[in-house]
Amino acid sequence: MSPAAAVRAPGVPRTLALALLSRVPLSAIGLLLVLQIRHLGHSYTLAGACSGACALGMAIGSPFVGRIIDRAGQAAVLLVTAAAVVAVTALFAIIPAGAPAPAFIGVAALIGAVQPPVGSCVRVLWRRMLDGPGFSALVTLDASLQELAFLSGPLLLIGLASGVGAAAALTVTAAMTGLVAVLFAMLPETRRFGGADEPAAHDAPPQERAWRSGGVRLLLLVSALMGVAFGATELGLVTTAEHHGARGASGILFAVWGVGSFVGGILWTRNAHHRDQAAAMPWLLMILGVTTALIGALPSMVLVGVGITLAGAAVAPLFGIVYSRMGEVAPAGALTEAFTLETSAITAGIALGSALAGAAASGFGAPAAFVLAGAAFLIGCAAVRASSAAG
Incomplete structure (x- = not known):
């Protein structure tokens, strides 16, 4: 399958669009946590710790979320993580300035841990929807287009924080993350190709890890x-x-x-x-x-x-x-x-x-x-x- 044919394949344009949109808030979340901590009058040390905790939470939590998706399917897990990330991010935005530092760091880690893995899910869909050459061409195109998301996300959302405040920008970021994950979970492609693979529907043998x-x-x-x-x-x-x-x-x-x-x-x-x-x-x-x-x-x-x-x-x-x-x-x-x-x-x-x-x-x-x-x-x-x- 040629790159042009892969992009035009049924379901690909909308899954690609949502995957790109999912990266816009993701690209800015660490910076917004820093801005909120600084707005509350805390040090750069705590701000950096919160940003790092969010990244660490994502690094540790996403494989566990991915494993659950392999067993339970994409739609249900994406809906749960969408609700969780909105709630946890909103919680961070309302933590009072006098709260102890571990409270900020712990909630920041949770924000990372419950991020809906839309990017990983879309690659699974494409692997099941397309042949090898088509999949290869599409993931390379996706890797190119995500540069636009990572450039535009901080510009848009940090700019929003300058206008309405970091707490409000965090809330908007969380809402965008949750909305994109919900829309992705409701796609017909997600329901058709994003279900649990048969070997993973039960206790998987060791070689399935x-x-x-x-x-x-x-x-x-x-x-x-x-x-x-x-x-x-x-x-x-x-x-x-x-x-x-x-x-x-x-x-x-x-x-x-x-x-x-x-x-x-x-x-x-x-x-x-x-x-x-x-x-x-x-x-x-x-x-x-x-x-x-x-x-x-x-x-x-x-x-x-x-x-x-x-x-x-x-x-x-x-x-x-x-x-x-x-x-x-x-x-x-x-x-x-x-x-x-x-x-x-x-x-x-x-x-x-x-x-x-x-x-x-x-x-x-x-x-x-x-x-x-x-x-x-x-x-x-x-x-x-x-x-x-x-x-």
Whole structure:
């Protein structure tokens, strides 16, 4: 199936649209938690702890939610998590300023844990609705388009917070998250293709756990290393902008990184069905490793912008391949769990990469963050090649 045919397939346009909409509030929730904590007069330490707790809750909670979906089906679980995320986020918005710090951190963790995994669910639907080439093309397109969601979400919702306050913006964000999840749960495609897979409808045998598959474990390792690289790159862009005396330019660097990913993904999608996805993965990891490692040595902000744009062009294609491969190697009865584990691995990797890059940049300067990011990509490349050689 060609990319154009995959996009036009029955049910794909509306599932794709809702998947993209689900990422708009998700992209801003951490920042809104920070703004609300600061509005209440608390420190950046507590604000960062709440944002981190939300990310950690998502990383830990989403695989459990995914496992339940594999057993109970998408519609029921999405409806429950939609109600839960609205309630818990509203609770955070009304916690009084005098409440103890653990109350804020605990509720923030719950917000992450009960996020409806619409992105993982839509990939399961597409894997069941489309053939292999069509699925591969569509997940790459989705990876490209999500850059637009991650760029627009903070702009829209943080802008809303500036106008009506962080608490009100949090409430709107929660309502949007819940509404999109409910609409997705009510789709005919969700009811038809999103039910529990037959092997997962009962107590699944040990081999039906996603992480027991060697192919899944390899992709989770690659995903975690990608997360480390992205977290280090984000930190590197900020420190590089400060090093060049242009702290405000870090936002522009993030934007052109996303634009590069968007354009690269669109171009890759047009011919994705003609490529050997498994063979392309180590090459993309190698390209990202080399180009990212060199960015910190570039002498001007203009060249850094060009470098990060070129490096970004390989990001969406790499995401598309990783998603596509996961759909191929994960057990049929544990697809949702596999995709949520993948998201968790990336999330955890980003947190680790940011921490390691911060220490590296403090000790050795801004270029060290990019060297760390490049090394993470190259380790992923080596792991894939070693697995291919062993297989």
